[in-house]
Amino acid sequence: MKVDEAIQLLKEHGYKYTGKRMEMLDFLAAHDKYMTAKEILEGLKDTYPNMSFDTIYRNLSLFEELGIIEITELSGEKHFRFTCTHDDHHHHFICLQCGKTRHIDLCPMEHEHVQNELQGYSISGHKFEIYGYCNECNA
Incomplete structure (x- = not known):
C-alpha cells in the first residue's frame, strides 16, 4: 500500500x-x-x-x-x-532482529497433504510466517 x-x-x-x-x-x-x-x-x-x-x-x-x-x-x-503492495497471495519471512520481511510465494495451504488433512473443513483464512534472521543480521 x-x-x-x-x-x-x-x-x-x-x-x-x-x-x-x-x-x-x-x-x-x-x-x-x-x-x-x-x-x-x-x-x-x-x-x-x-x-x-x-x-x-x-x-x-x-x-x-x-x-x-x-x-x-x-x-x-x-x-x-x-500492508504489502503485492496483489498476489503470498507469505513472509520476518527477521527477528531488524523486522525486515521477504516475500514468499509458497503457500502451505496448497500442499496436497494439507488439503487431505483438512478435507471437509471450511477454511475462512490462514496466516503463515517464517521467522529467523536475514543475511545482514546473520553476518
Whole structure:
C-alpha cells in the first residue's frame, strides 16, 4: 500500500487525515519492516514530542481496521507494518532482529497433504510466517 492509497481509504470511510496520521503513514511507508508501537513513537518524537502511546495505538487500530497495516506478534509483542503492495497471495519471512520481511510465494495451504488433512473443513483464512534472521543480521 502507498500513502496516497491509505489517505484515500481514510477519506472514503469518513476519517480525517490529521498531521499525526500523515506522519505515522509516512513513517510506516519509509520503513518497510515490522516495528513496535514504541519504535513508531520514538520515530515521531522529534515532530510530535508529546504524542502518547494511546494516540499511536488508536491510529494503529484504525489503520488495521481499514487494511492499511498488517500486524504480527513477535516475542510476545505486536509489530506493525504497511500492508504489502503485492496483489498476489503470498507469505513472509520476518527477521527477528531488524523486522525486515521477504516475500514468499509458497503457500502451505496448497500442499496436497494439507488439503487431505483438512478435507471437509471450511477454511475462512490462514496466516503463515517464517521467522529467523536475514543475511545482514546473520553476518
